Amino acid sequence: MQDRNARIYAAIAAIPPGRVASYGAIAARAGVPGRARLVGRLLGEVPEGMQLPWFRVLRASGQIAMPPGSRGFREQCRRLRAEGVEVCNGRVPLSRFGLDGDLDHALWGLPGQ
């Protein structure tokens, strides 16, 4: 069961810089489709030192999941912009940076490895 968390972390770590993915997409990629909340819960408990691109994970709408104005919210905007991701009103245009759909599967690494 600890293995499941590892797969979720791995899925997040696999998001290329400059791209973003939704909680749902991460869950699916980690082998637990339909369990976006689990991903969110995990991200809320990421150990301090752990190196993980948590900021590249957004809601399916492209919205940043944290409360607008909160420290984490600003931090996420900052880090995303720092790698070239456009953020307007706490939202990222998935049409351009999203890693959910179609041809992007190539960037995730092929299924089964």
Add this chain to the structure above:
DNA sequence: TACTTGACCGTAT
């Protein structure tokens, strides 16, 4: 044990 919460999602009004 029962009920509530929550970095969520998709469909339907």
Add this chain to the structure above:
DNA sequence: CATACGGCCAAGT
């Protein structure tokens, strides 16, 4: 755009 609804389920009360 905003609500509503049903799914999901680990943790905390």
